Amino acid sequence: MNVSTNKVKKSYSISPESERYIRKVRKARKIASDSQALDQILRDAQDAQKLAEINAAYTAYYDSATDEELAEERGWAALGEGALAGLPQ
Numbered sequence: 718m719n720v721s722t723n724k725v726k727k728s729y730s731i732s733p734e735s736e737r738y739i740r741k742v743r744k745a746r747k748i749a750s751d752s753q754a755l756d757q758i759l760r761d762a763q764d765a766q767k768l769a770e771i772n773a774a775y776t777a778y779y780d781s782a783t784d785e786e787l788a789e790e791r792g793w794a795a796l797g798e799g800a801l802a803g804l805p806q
Contacts, residue, residue: 724752742754
């Protein structure tokens with residue numbers, strides 16, 4: 718777990734369900750404190766959002782690509798696969 722040493726002290730009111738979820742994550746991941754568990758939950762959410770943005774960008778690219786561009790991509794992929802096939806395992 719990547720724990721930042723720079724912390725900002727905050728006080729928030731959360732629902733009992735959120736508190737239970739934080740404690741559940743803390744226990745499941747063997748995290749030392751509720752604060753660290755909440756931090757990890759937030760990092761996971763940020764990572765998921767970044768991944769969704771990347772996937773959306775890929776989808777937008779391939780949805781807008783012409784047949785010619787896609788054929789070129791397939792050609793490059795085949796070339797790469799051929800090069801990788803020749804590498805020792």
